[in-house]
Amino acid sequence: MADEALKRRGMILILSSPSGAGKTSISRAVLQEENEQDAGSIHLSVSVTTRKRRSSEVEGVHYKFLSPRQFESLRDHEDLLEWAEVHGNYYGTPREPVEAALAQGQDVLFDIDWQGTRQVLEKMRADVVAVFILPPSAAEQRTRLERRAEDDGAVIKRRLANARDEIGHWEEYDYVLVNRDLNDSVAKVRAILHAERCRRVRLVDLPEFIEVLDRDLAGQP
Ligand SMILES: Nc1nc2c(ncn2[C@@H]2O[C@H](COP(=O)(O)OP(=O)(O)O)[C@@H](O)[C@H]2O)c(=O)[nH]1
Numbered sequence: 001m002a003d004e005a006l007k008r009r010g011m012i013l014i015l016s017s018p019s020g021a022g023k024t025s026i027s028r029a030v031l032q033e034e035n036e037q038d039a040g041s042i043h044l045s046v047s048v049t050t051r052k053r054r055s056s057e058v059e060g061v062h063y064k065f066l067s068p069r070q071f072e073s074l075r076d077h078e079d080l081l082e083w084a085e086v087h088g089n090y091y092g093t094p095r096e097p098v099e100a101a102l103a104q105g106q107d108v109l110f111d112i113d114w115q116g117t118r119q120v121l122e123k124m125r126a127d128v129v130a131v132f133i134l135p136p137s138a139a140e141q142r143t144r145l146e147r148r149a150e151d152d153g154a155v156i157k158r159r160l161a162n163a164r165d166e167i168g169h170w171e172e173y174d175y176v177l178v179n180r181d182l183n184d185s186v187a188k189v190r191a192i193l194h195a196e197r198c199r200r201v202r203l204v205d206l207p208e209f210i211e212v213l214d215r216d217l218a219g220q221p
C-alpha cells in the first residue's frame, strides 16, 4: 500500500455473528469507509452458496449463487479454503482470490460462521483476526430480522433457533463486540483492523529495514 513505510502481508479479518446481529451491515460500511481512505486495501471474500438470492443481493458481489452440484464440484476439487452447511444451505470461501490478495499485502474480509472460522484458524492462524458480533438482546435481534424483511417467518425462526449454537463459540474469537450503535461498531472494527495491520509478524521486510537503520546509525558521527 502506497503510504506505508514497510511492506506488509495481508490479513484475513473474519466477522461472525448470529443472524440479524448486524455483521453484513458492519462489513459493508467497513469496506466502504476503508476504501474511501485507501482504495484497494481491503475487499470482501465473495462466498459461494446454495441459498436463494435475496432481493437486496447482487450475484457475484454479495455471493455467487450455485446449485448444490456446482458447489460440490468446487468443494471436491479442493477449490474452497473452508466450507460449511449453515441453516440448511452450503456456504464456502473460494481459495485462490484469498491467497493472491494476502501475497499482495491486501486484506480480505470474511463474513463466515463459526465452523468456517475454525477451519481457517486451523490452516492460517497467523494471518487471521477473528471478530465476533453480538446483538444487544434477543428481542432486538428478532426485531432486526423482522425489519430486514428478507426472509419468511419459518426462515427467521430457524435462524433465531440457530443463534444459541453460533453464540456458544464466542470464546474462539480474538475480539467480541455488541452491535448496539452501528457507527460505533464500524469504528471499533476499523480500529481493530488498523491495530492488527501493525503486528510485527505481518511486516515482511522488517528485518531488512532494521538492518539498514542499524547500519546507518552505526555509521553516524
Ligand atoms: N463457513 C461459511 N459460512 C458462511 C460463508 N458465507 C456466509 N456464511 C455464513 O452463513 C450464515 C448465513 O448467512 P446468510 O445466508 O447471508 O444470512 P444472514 O447471516 O442472516 O445475513 C452466516 O453466519 C454467514 O456468516 C462461507 O463462505 N463459509
Ligand SMILES: Nc1ncnc2c1ncn2[C@@H]1O[C@H](COP(=O)(O)OP(=O)(O)O)[C@@H](O)[C@H]1O
Residues within 6 Å of the ligand: 017, 018, 019, 020, 021, 022, 023, 024, 025, 026, 144, 145, 147, 148, 179, 180, 181, 182, 183
Ligand atoms: N446497530 C444497529 N442498530 C439497528 N439496526 C441494525 C444495526 N445493525 C444492523 N441493523 C439492521 O438489522 C438488520 C439485520 O442486519 P444484517 O446486517 O443483515 O445482519 P446479519 O448479516 O448479521 O444477519 C438489518 O435490517 C440492518 O439494517
